Amino acid sequence: MxxxxxxxxxxxxxxxxxxxxxxxxxxxxxxxxxxxxxxxxxxxxxxxxxxxxxxxxxxxxxxxxxxxxxxxxxxxxxxxxxxxxxxxxxxxxxxxxxxxxxxxxxxxxxDLGQLAILRSELVAGKQFPQLADQLALYLARTLFFTSDFVLNGLQKKIEVARFINPELCLITEDLFFSDPYCNHERNAIHQPIMPQARELWHDEALQAEVARLKADFLSKPQALLHGDMHSGSIFISAEQCKVIDAEFGFYGPMGFDVGSFIGNLLLSYAGQFGLQEDAGRRQQQQDYLLRQIEDLWQHFSHEFTRLMQTETKENSFRNSEYQHYFLQQLLADSLGYAGCELIRRTVGLAHVADLEQIRNEQQRAASERWALALGRSLIMQRQQLTTIQQLLTLVRHQQLPA
Amino acid sequence: MxxxxxxxxxxxxxxxxxxxxxxxxxxxxxxxxxxxxxxxxxxxxxxxxxxxxxxxxxxxxxxxxxxxxxxxxxxxxxxxxxxxxxxxxxxxxxxxxxxxxxxxxxxxxxDLGQLAILRSELVAGKQFPQLADQLALYLARTLFFTSDFVLNGLQKKIEVARFINPELCLITEDLFFSDPYCNHERNAIHQPIMPQARELWHDEALQAEVARLKADFLSKPQALLHGDMHSGSIFISAEQCKVIDAEFGFYGPMGFDVGSFIGNLLLSYAGQFGLQEDAGRRQQQQDYLLRQIEDLWQHFSHEFTRLMQTETKENSFRNSEYQHYFLQQLLADSLGYAGCELIRRTVGLAHVADLEQIRNEQQRAASERWALALGRSLIMQRQQLTTIQQLLTLVRHQQLPA
The missing domain is CATH 3.30.200.20 (Phosphorylase Kinase; domain 1)
Known part of the structure; x- marks a missing residue:
């Protein structure tokens, strides 16, 4: 020092x-x-x-x-x-x-200067067919190999202590789980959606579910997370995909990393309503984004299951029913955190270009309302959405509000 | 050093x-x-x-x-x-x-020499009417005031690190969650119940649920637990009740402390079948034990709810729906850990006098089988047992096997 x-x-x-x-x-x-x-x-x-x-x-x-x-x-x-x-x-x-x-x-x-930041590329309507496969591999492996499936109690506890990261976690605890659900001065709310933002402050059923997700963020050290898996933390090209910026890393619930990334793909989907005026190209980009979400979960669950079956060191966790349960709960957690990401990026302090760059105020407000409504559905229904196809159906049926 | x-x-x-x-x-x-x-x-x-x-x-x-x-x-x-x-x-x-x-x-x-060890007193058929109230207060307060309800993220993480206790936790991880479910040399199995012990080694549905409870023991640091809440860690008299022996303490799931104690009251109940030959006095002692379990949960949930309502520092956790959910899950966790305690004290390394002191081999085996069967039911049905009365009904209807 x-x-x-x-x-x-x-x-x-x-x-x-x-x-x-x-x-x-x-x-x-x-x-x-x-x-x-x-x-x-x-x-x-x-x-x-x-x-x-x-x-x-x-x-x-x-x-x-x-x-x-x-x-x-x-x-x-x-x-x-x-x-x-x-x-x-x-x-x-x-x-x-x-x-x-x-x-x-x-x-x-x-130096990854030869690659581009994923968020900017998605805002520009670009597509990377391998994106989902690459990040599924990153997420499945980093989460699995830092978890109780592999580390014994002693190793794991030493690692948990080593990555205690209270100051950075506090930022997430506040910005992600608290501020959007109350009238906090840090919030940045686009005036036209103030009525929808206010609803969040009084939605006790939603707040109860967000509290459960926050409790897990505080007290469910399943794996060494990246902790900030948004599309600004990812460098991309046609071939390569590299994750950067891990200062929010800590031992937390696996679904937080998976869900943060899914949330960012859904924010990109929401932004397309206002960013892309050509209906055909918009549809095509939104289809691409949904395919990435589907592929991400399919590849992630496939790789994670393979690792559970072949690389688990802890005998108790070799049980296939347990493994099935674990993956199911991980999906539910991920959808819940994705929902939180949709909400906090819309009404909280830190916004995203996917929504901010919509020039037309009314269109931006419509995309924001769509993101809030979908976020709420994901949080409230996460335990009932037991397959990724159910998520896709939910997204496709979510009407763009006026 | x-x-x-x-x-x-x-x-x-x-x-x-x-x-x-x-x-x-x-x-x-x-x-x-x-x-x-x-x-x-x-x-x-x-x-x-x-x-x-x-x-x-x-x-x-x-x-x-x-x-x-x-x-x-x-x-x-x-x-x-x-x-x-x-x-x-x-x-x-x-x-x-x-x-x-x-x-x-x-x-x-x-020096608590003027008090007696609870286990010995229960084996001798004694009753302490205030036992449940006293321990409900101890459990509700120690668990609540060391949890995320009260500590902020920074304080909590410092405390979790301070109480990382890998060697002692490993003993529990092995003896409580692993050994009884496989043919481990550390197990001490009373010969007549060998067939029932063997069933545990092949009961994959049960093992899956025990794996979930073990995963929480490893990665759900809700509160600073005592970590060894059996009836040998409790000194008792007509007026006083004091908890000792906290070397297994660590940040873990609240239900582990609550459930360990409930499990010990149920082991005492199981022992009464063989320890007390007078049917009337046996019934009377077993009724006393069930009343203690009922009182323990009623007083615990009443005090814990009062504390959640009045002493919660973390805004997100002031939500009454969340508090209701939290307590419900705490009951389910507690019943699961109580079930594990019943099983591991019957077929694992560390037995209890409540069963060991039954002189008649057949009667001892019957009590042991009863404990195993009840333990399994608690673990498998814990999410469906939503009130303490449902637990009592389950216990009363659990037939003593031949």
Whole structure:
């Protein structure tokens, strides 16, 4: 901690040169800072041959929650260690960490500049046929291999303690599970949907179900989660798919990661009503998104089941009825968290481009109302939606409100 | 750790004199060691006026699990800190800790020699009308005030990490959830019930439900549990009731503590078939035990509901529908763990006097079969048993097998 100082461009270059073998002493390095500056400094360092690395440094504060908020730089350790663990388990789809330094709270990692951020691509109406398969593999493997299916009690408890991440979890506890369901000053509500937002503040049946999901978020350490699986945390190209930004990682309910991602695909679906004026192309993009959701769950459940059947170390969990039950509950949890993501991205603090970029106010409001209504249905009906096809039917039948 | 040495009688006297104000330098102290010598040394130190204290020292090994098994003396810290926290929350029913010393892994605590161990009293057919009320208060308060209802995310996570207790939890994970359901060498099976024990090894439906309960034991840190709430951990008199022996304490599912105790009352009920030959007195004692189970749940749920309504700090959990759901699931969990306790005390390593002291082999076997059958019903039907009266009906209708 005593070593800590905010990196300059020169510091970032020296740090990238010192760690990993990408650069040589003789290289003439260039660097630029391109992070948002609120949570972290992010530098791209490159040499004259076009080779490059990313240096990410945690800042000891965050303005991301609406006001000056001190935030431990310990989160850089969490991020590095989550990415290293997930990288060992699923190197294909985890950004590669080359070095982490606790003193300066900084990470050197591979540069994914040749890929694009998934959210922007989906907003632009692009399609990646392998997206679902790639993320299904990432989710199934990272969740399974950090769980009680594999780790014994001692190993698991040590890992749970190692990834206790109270400050970042608190952000999720508040923004995801609390603020949208009350009149909180952090909420950002698009004026036309104020009546629908207000309904959330008084919907006790919904709040009871959200409380159950929050209780699990607080006290169901099933696996080492990424913790922030939205479409801005995913780099994509026609061939590659890499997950980044794991500082929200902690031991939590598996459905939170799966559901956050499904929620983001549904937000993209909601946005298409207003973003894409051509009805045929809109339909085609929405069909693509639903196919990704279906494929995601089919591939995820297939791979997770295969792993349960062949890689389970804990005898008690080799029971096939238990495994069936476990996967069923994981689907229900995932749909519940997907519903929460739909709601909090619509009326909470942190919005998404999928809805924000709809230029027409009325169309944006319609998409937002659709997202809120679907979110509520997912949360309330999650235990009854026992197949992914039932989810797809629900989505297709959800009318776009006026 | 470097200070650690096994206490002699003289060490125990000096330790008791040095900590707390019970004794004076001028006192002529006497001491005796009366622990089982396997897990801990337990000394009673007293002066000529009859004042006394208990000194309990953790030994760095345990032969309790059938073989030489090193066991961390860190468990003395866990025990002391659980008792101190529970003592702050419910001083009426928690043994009072006067001092804990990490170097020698020893605790000075009040002497409860004027009380009796609950199990022995129940085996002898005694009754304590306030037992259920007293333990309902202890359970409701200790579980509620160490939970997410009260602690914020940061406090709770610090506490969970502080009470990570892998070695002692492993004993429970094995003895409670695994061994009875396979042909494990640690099991001690009374020969006449071998056919019923064998059925457990092949009962996949039961094993699936036990796996769910084990998964929660591993990954549902709802509250700081006592972790070993059997009737040998409870000191009792006509007026007083005090819980001791908290070295198995950790953050786990609330139903584990509640269910362990209910399971022990049901084991006592099972034992009465063989221990009490007078049919009228047997009926009377069994009625008493069922009344205690009914009172325990009624008082527990009443107090826990009152606390949820008036003392909940976390806004999300003030929702009355959520609270209702929470209590309902807590009952189901408790009945499941009670069922596990019935089974593991009958065919696992650690038996109970309630069954062992039945002299007639056939009668003992009948009581054991009854305990196994009831245990299975509780585990399989726990989600359908939505009131404590349904449990009582199930118990009353459970036929004593031949």
């Amino acid at each position: 005593s070593d800590y100082h905010t990196f300059t461009i020169a510091d970032a270059k020296a740090f990238a040169l010192a760690h990993g073998d990408t650069f040589r002493e003789s290289d003439s390095l260039e660097a630029e800072e391109f992070g948002d500056g609120n949570l972290n400094l992010v530098f791209r360092v490159k040499n004259a041959n076009g080779r490059s690395l990313i240096v990410k440094q945690a800042l000891p504060y965050a303005r991301c929650v609406g006001e000056s908020w001190p935030l431990t730089i310990e989160r850089a350790r969490i991020e590095a260690e989550v990415l290293l663990r997930h990288g060992r388990i699923c190197p294909e789809h985890t950004v590669k960490v080359l070095h982490y330094d606790a003193g300066v709270a900084a990470i050197v990692m591979e | 470097s200070d650690y040495h096994t206490f002699t009688i003289a060490d125990a006297k000096a330790f008791a004199l040095a900590h707390g104000d019970t004794f004076r330098e001028s006192d002529s102290l006497e001491a005796e060691e009366f622990g089982d010598g396997n897990l801990n040394l337990v000394f009673r130190v007293k002066n000529a006026n009859g004042r006394s204290l208990i000194v309990k020292q953790a030994l760095p090994y345990a032969r309790c699990v059938g073989e030489s098994w090193p066991l961390t003396i860190e468990r003395a810290r866990i025990e002391a800190e659980v008792l101190l926290r529970h003592g702050r929350i419910c001083p009426e029913h928690t043994v009072k800790v006067l001092h804990y010393d990490a170097g020698v892994a020893a605790i000075v605590m009040e």
